[in-house]
Amino acid sequence: MSELLTNTIKMIKPLDREAMAQAQVRQDMLTKPQGSLGRLEEISVQLAGIQARPLPQIKQKAIITMAGDHGVVAEKVGNWPQEVTAQMVYNFLGDGAGINVIARQVGARVIVVDMGVATELKAHPQLVSRRVAPGTRNMARGPAMTGEQAVKAIEAGIELVAAEAAQGLDIVGTGDMGIGNTTSSAAICAVMTRQAVDVVTGRGTGLSDEQLAHKVEVIKQTIKVNRPDPKNPLAVLAKLGGFEIGGLVGVMLGAAARRIPVAIDGFISGAAALIATALAPELKGYLFAAHLSAESGHRRLLEHLDLKPLINLEMRLGEGTGAALGIFLIEASARILAEMATFGEAGVSEKEE
Amino acid sequence: MSELLTNTIKMIKPLDREAMAQAQVRQDMLTKPQGSLGRLEEISVQLAGIQARPLPQIKQKAIITMAGDHGVVAEKVGNWPQEVTAQMVYNFLGDGAGINVIARQVGARVIVVDMGVATELKAHPQLVSRRVAPGTRNMARGPAMTGEQAVKAIEAGIELVAAEAAQGLDIVGTGDMGIGNTTSSAAICAVMTRQAVDVVTGRGTGLSDEQLAHKVEVIKQTIKVNRPDPKNPLAVLAKLGGFEIGGLVGVMLGAAARRIPVAIDGFISGAAALIATALAPELKGYLFAAHLSAESGHRRLLEHLDLKPLINLEMRLGEGTGAALGIFLIEASARILAEMATFGEAGVSEKEE
Numbered sequence: 055m056s057e058l059l060t061n062t063i064k065m066i067k068p069l070d071r072e073a074m075a076q077a078q079v080r081q082d083m084l085t086k087p088q089g090s091l092g093r094l095e096e097i098s099v100q101l102a103g104i105q106a107r108p109l110p111q112i113k114q115k116a117i118i119t120m121a122g123d124h125g126v127v128a129e130k131v132g133n134w135p136q137e138v139t140a141q142m143v144y145n146f147l148g149d150g151a152g153i154n155v156i157a158r159q160v161g162a163r164v165i166v167v168d169m170g171v172a173t174e175l176k177a178h179p180q181l182v183s184r185r186v187a188p189g190t191r192n193m194a195r196g197p198a199m200t201g202e203q204a205v206k207a208i209e210a211g212i213e214l215v216a217a218e219a220a221q222g223l224d225i226v227g228t229g230d231m232g233i234g235n236t237t238s239s240a241a242i243c244a245v246m247t248r249q250a251v252d253v254v255t256g257r258g259t260g261l262s263d264e265q266l267a268h269k270v271e272v273i274k275q276t277i278k279v280n281r282p283d284p285k286n287p288l289a290v291l292a293k294l295g296g297f298e299i300g301g302l303v304g305v306m307l308g309a310a311a312r313r314i315p316v317a318i319d320g321f322i323s324g325a326a327a328l329i330a331t332a333l334a335p336e337l338k339g340y341l342f343a344a345h346l347s348a349e350s351g352h353r354r355l356l357e358h359l360d361l362k363p364l365i366n367l368e369m370r371l372g373e374g375t376g377a378a379l380g381i382f383l384i385e386a387s388a389r390i391l392a393e394m395a396t397f398g399e400a401g402v403s404e405k406e407e
Numbered sequence: 408m409s410e411l412l413t414n415t416i417k418m419i420k421p422l423d424r425e426a427m428a429q430a431q432v433r434q435d436m437l438t439k440p441q442g443s444l445g446r447l448e449e450i451s452v453q454l455a456g457i458q459a460r461p462l463p464q465i466k467q468k469a470i471i472t473m474a475g476d477h478g479v480v481a482e483k484v485g486n487w488p489q490e491v492t493a494q495m496v497y498n499f500l501g502d503g504a505g506i507n508v509i510a511r512q513v514g515a516r517v518i519v520v521d522m523g524v525a526t527e528l529k530a531h532p533q534l535v536s537r538r539v540a541p542g543t544r545n546m547a548r549g550p551a552m553t554g555e556q557a558v559k560a561i562e563a564g565i566e567l568v569a570a571e572a573a574q575g576l577d578i579v580g581t582g583d584m585g586i587g588n589t590t591s592s593a594a595i596c597a598v599m600t601r602q603a604v605d606v607v608t609g610r611g612t613g614l615s616d617e618q619l620a621h622k623v624e625v626i627k628q629t630i631k632v633n634r635p636d637p638k639n640p641l642a643v644l645a646k647l648g649g650f651e652i653g654g655l656v657g658v659m660l661g662a663a664a665r666r667i668p669v670a671i672d673g674f675i676s677g678a679a680a681l682i683a684t685a686l687a688p689e690l691k692g693y694l695f696a697a698h699l700s701a702e703s704g705h706r707r708l709l710e711h712l713d714l715k716p717l718i719n720l721e722m723r724l725g726e727g728t729g730a731a732l733g734i735f736l737i738e739a740s741a742r743i744l745a746e747m748a749t750f751g752e753a754g755v756s757e758k759e760e
Contacts, residue, residue, distance in 0.1 A: 085498050086505055087487075087612040091728070092701055092721030133759050134440075141755040145438050150748025152439055156739055158746075259440040260758065348445055365718065367736070368445030375444070382735055383720070386509055393511075395503025402494040405613065406486050 055288070056205050062212050062304075063334045065311035069103030077102035077110070083396040087405065093364070097342070097387035104315045104340050105224075109392050112385040115162035116218050117227040117374040118305050119146060119153055120211070122298035123172035123189030124234030125198065129272045131237045132258055133265065136189075139233050140173035146231070146373070147178045153229055153373035160378050160385075162227065167214065169207060170297035184210035186297045193238065194276045197293045204292040204300050211304020212311075219312045226309050227344065227381050228302045229374020230322040236349060239325035241273045241294040243351050245282045246328040247358040254351030256321070259370075287332035295329070302326035307333065310340035317384060319377040320347030320370065324355040331359060344380025345369060408641065409558050415565050415657075416687045418664035422456030430455035430463070436749040440758065446717070450695070450740035457668045457693050458577075462745050465668075465738040467575040468515035470582050470727040471567060471658050472499060472506055475651035476525035476542030477587030478551065482625045484590045485611055486618065489542075493526035495584050499726075500531045506582055506726035513731050513738075515580065520567065522560060523650035537563035539650045546591065547629045550646045557645040557653050564657020565664075572665045579662050580697065580734050581655045582727020583675040589702060592678035594626045594647040596704050598635045599681040600711040607704030609674070612723075640685035648682070655679035660686065663693035670737060672730040673700035673723065677708040684712060697733025698722060 077099045082088050089095060101110035121143050127136050145151045146166045149158075157164045167182045168175050172189035175181060186207050190198035199207075215226060232238075236258035243254040251273045257266055280293040291300055303326045309316045318327050318341055331337050343361035346352060348370040356363060364380045397404050430452045435441050442448060454463035474496050480489050498504045499519045502511075510517045520535045521528050525542035528534060539560050543551035552560075568579060585591075589611035596607040604626045610619055633646040644653055656679045662669045671680050671694055684690050696714035699705060701723040709716060717733045750757050 084505075085495070085503060086724050090612065090722065090724040091505060092723065094720055094722065135756050135759060138756050141753070142438070145748060145753040145755055148748065148753065150438060150753045152437075152444060152743060152747055155742050155746045159735075159739055159742055259443065364720070365736075367447055367717070369443065369447065370445065371439050371443040379736065379739065382512075383718075383732065386512055386732065389508050389512055390505060393508045394505055395498060395501065400494070400498040400501065400503045402498055403488050403491050406488060 056209060058209050058212060059205060062307050062311045066334045066336045068336055069339045070106035073106050073108050074099050074103040076108035077391060080108065081391060084394040085397055085400050085402045091390060094387040094390055097384055098391040101315060101388055105313055110388050112224045112388045114222040114224045115160060115381055116165055116223055117153060117157050117162050117229050117378055118165045118167060118214060119229035119231060119374050120167045120169045120298035120301040121171050121231040122169040122296045124232055124238055124296050125190045125192035126194055126237050127234040128192045129194050131269045131272050132234055134233050134259055136172055136233050139231055140171050140175055142231050143168065143171060143175060147180050151373060152371050152375045153378065156375050156378040160382050162378055162381060167301060169210065169301045190296055193280065193294055194272050195279065197280060198295055199292050201288065201292050204288055204295060207297045207300025208304035211301040212308035215305045215308035219314060223314055225315045225317060225381055225384060226305060227317040227374050227377030228305055228319050228323040229377060230298050230302065230372050232296050232298050235296050235322050237269060237273060238294055238296045238299060239322045240351055241276050242290060242325040242328060243355050245277065245290055246284050246332060247354055248284065249354055254354055256350035287329045291329050299326045303330040306330040306337060310337045315342060316340055317342045317344045317377040317380040319344060319374050320372055321349040321352045322372055324352055327359055342380060342384055345376035409562060411562050411565060412558060415660050415664045419687045419689045421689055422692045423459035426459050426461050427452050427456040429461035430744060433461065434744060437747040438750055438753050438755045444743060447740040447743055450737055451744040454668060454741055458666055463741050465577045465741045467577045468513060468734055469518055469571050469576055470506060470510050470515050470580040470731055471518045471520060472582035472584060472727050473520045473522045473651035473654040474584040475523040475649045477585055477591055477649050478543045478545035479547055479590050480587040481545045482547050484622045484625050485587055487586050487612055489525055489586050492584055492586050493524050493528055496521065496524060496528060500533050504726060505724055505728045506731060509728050509731040513735050515731055515734060520654060522563065522654045543649055546633065546647055547625050548632065550633060551648055552645050554641065554645050557641055557648060560650045560653025561657040564654040565661035568658045568661035572667060576667055578668045578670060578734055578737060579658060580670040580727050580730030581658055581672050581676040582730060583651050583655065583725050585649050585651050588649050588675050590622060590626060591647055591649045591652060592675045593704055594629050595643060595678040595681060596708050598630065598643055599637050599685060600707055601637065602707055607707055609703035640682045644682050652679045656683045659683040659690060663690045668695060669693055670695050670697045670730040670733040672697060672727050673725055674702040674705045675725055677705060680712055695733060695737055698729035
């Protein structure tokens with residue numbers, strides 16, 4: 055491990071119990087039956103623990119959407135051409151994608167990062183270039199990347215979120231783009247959660263039964279060739295990962311190190327969370343599972359992380375779209391805690407015992 | 408039935424299939440795998456059918472929060488004093504309640520309506536007074552209100568939503584406040600869904616097992632005394648209802664008559680929806696179940712209405728808080744449809760067949 059990565063992991067501390075206790079006391083004084091705002095109340099208390107203050111705030115918001123290509127597309131695991139990764143990056147930069155629309159509604163900035171798109175991208179003032187390589191190698195034949203590349207990808211995420219934090223950042227959402235990355239994520243998920251490959255492999259952007267069976271076979275072969283060890287999460291990332299997945303590992307670690315909550319998106323972000331929490335178990339308290347993806351392995355993935363999704367709208371787009379919707383609810387929880395009147399302030403009678 | 412009510416019901420038309428078809432065509436041209444935004448896509452198409460235009464918009468938003476008191480509190484069905492209804496109305500007017508916070512975040516105006524609070528309320532520029540009477544009578548001993556009062560309550564809702572529509576209204580959320588109103592709603596739910604009373608009766612603002620058993624007994628006695636007939640929804644409202652529930656029936660009918668979508672909140676709004684859809688079956692297409700309430704009867708209620716909730720955060724506050732969160736998601740669906748780029752516009756390749 056590099057010094058930056060080791061130090062970042064060391065910086066991730068347990069949630070602040072004192073701030074959480076104070077937040078809970080206030081939550082119970084607000085003009086509503088105790089507990090009647092359900093999970094919004096719990097979230098506000100968790101936020102207090104993350105931000106280490108009794109009145110957490112969610113004002114500055116960002117989605118970091120990372121793009122990378124996957125050599126495993128050579129095995130025909132999907133039915134979209136690889137050039138779509140680059141085309142969608144231009145779509146993000148042109149404000150035309152799903153994530154742009156939802157982030158605008160939520161008031162979150164979108165940071166678009168080239169972590170390793172196969173096609174050379176034209177420079178753009180909004181494009182952050184942290185290319186590790188022009189796509190990973192075909193993991194069905196050998197490791198997707200070297201150990202050095204895996205660390206480089208994670209470091210890019212750490213540095214990016216640090217730069218965003220310097221500008222002001224109260225919450226970060228993770229997003230991804232990469233043709234072939236549900237294959238990479240399913241492989242990581244199978245290894246890290248110790249589930250059978252067919253249980254955690256889904257249809258991605260829309261595979262037929264036959265195509266799905268082939269995808270499962272490719273992942274099984276990948277695991278056979280690479281022999282990834284779940285006790286060595288960095289090696290799992292190198293063998294099975296994508297550069298965008300590595301980048302998101304770094305975003306999660308870097309955010310938690312700075313006490314910034316993370317709204318994780320769907321299956322690909324979830325795969326990154328499996329690696330990141332294996333590297334730094336304390337990270338778990340900083341994560342919110344924004345939604346349950348329609349991608350079939352996601353439920354098992356979240357169960358393994360012991361995270362309960364906030365939303366279930368059967369979405370499976372990625373890009374950070376689920377994360378952006380989740381950020382809205384997390385912001386609502388912080389506003390409730392900060393802005394609602396207490397029984398005393400409003401002159402409302404309390405429950406009779 | 409009054410002329411206003413009859414005419415309003417007649418004005419409720421089926422969804423516009425042509426607008427829905429056009430919305431679906433556009434949805435499938437947007438830069439994402441078809442169906443990958445899950446229920447957000449379906450909602451956008453339903454909105455097109457409601458607003459009768461291929462590009463529906465959700466800009467002007469309102470929550471109508473109606474308050475009323477319930478004579479059945481004399482049977483000790485809850486553990487909050489009746490004066491809390493009035494105190495919470497002042498809290499709404501003072502911007503200190505949960506609904507104020509969430510509506511502000513969503514950009515929705517909150518219309519606070521006195522439909523029949525027991526305590527005489529002080530005038531306030533933001534308070535809409537449509538008092539039918541100072542609380543209903545004790546339904547455990549006889550009808551909660553007269554047939555004329557039931558119609559008057561519904562008409563108030565119709566007129567109110569018409570006034571809001573005149574100012575501009577793209578969606579309305581329903582909200583309630585009334586100590587005792589989960590008892591009234593459970594009684595309506597049992598009758599209209601033909602479920603056993605204990606199956607649809609919940610703990611409201613926090614009853615013990617013993618108190619819950621007593622609440623069930625009171626509702627059983629109420630039904631025995633009143634003999635409500637589910638085929639006569641107006642009589643069910645009169646016998647078991649609250650003035651705020653009647654008002655919300657009117658809001659739903661009046662909105663649908665003007666092709667305005669309705670985000671229904673939790674259990675009390677759901678009880679109003681049971682009455683309203685029985686009066687006007689076409690209304691169903693105009694309703695969105697914003698969330699699944701933690702109140703135990705709500706799941707059965709929504710199943711009866713064949714509505715699938717958008718959110719499940721174990722909330723049970725009422726006021727329109729769930730509706731306001733739901734409106735955010737409904738707005739997201741409209742924005743997606745209107746603002747995302749198509750494959751052609753963005754120069755993104757489509758799926759290979």
